[in-house]
Amino acid sequence: MNVPVTVTDYSLSSFYKGVYAVVDDSSLDSVVSWSKKKRSFIIWDPIEFQRRVLPTGRERRIRSLNFSMFMADLKYYGFIRVKGSKHRYHIGHPKYFVRGKPELMKKMQEEAHEKRMHKFEQDRAMRKKAKARAMELADALGDLAL
Numbered sequence: 001m002n003v004p005v006t007v008t009d010y011s012l013s014s015f016y017k018g019v020y021a022v023v024d025d026s027s028l029d030s031v032v033s034w035s036k037k038k039r040s041f042i043i044w045d046p047i048e049f050q051r052r053v054l055p056t057g058r059e060r061r062i063r064s065l066n067f068s069m070f071m072a073d074l075k076y077y078g079f080i081r082v083k084g085s086k087h088r089y090h091i092g093h094p095k096y097f098v099r100g101k102p103e104l105m106k107k108m109q110e111e112a113h114e115k116r117m118h119k120f121e122q123d124r125a126m127r128k129k130a131k132a133r134a135m136e137l138a139d140a141l142g143d144l145a146l
Contacts, residue, residue: 019074021061032044035082095107
């Protein structure tokens with residue numbers, strides 16, 4: 001019998017805990033389960049996943065409102081689709097999503113956060129450059145009017 005591993009690290013986002021718990025729940029194996037290599041998971045039935053895993057209410061483990069939002073949330077939190085898989089919803093992480101090792105998700109969370117912050121800083125720098133260029137153009141146009 002497969003006993004679910006509980007994730008008790010309070011610094012780990014509830015999203016990671018919820019995904020791990022759902023994937024590790026053997027009662028949901030017809031809907032979502034670990035892949036053969038135990039380093040990713042496959043959502044076998046997206047409609048049933050939406051119905052059984054993403055319902056509203058206090059008992060829900062994943063707080064995504066619908067399946068599309070859940071897929072977007074996976075990307076936000078660092079999960080990726082497994083390339084070359086014959087399954088449409090084959091999801092994992094190259095290093096830190098492993099059955100029996102939920103503590104690795106802490107590194108996954110940190111990596112995803114660092115990537116988001118890096119992108120934020122890049123976007124901020126681009127906006128700053130665009131604003132400076134707009135000011136230069138405005139000055140140049142102002143000089144032409146004189």
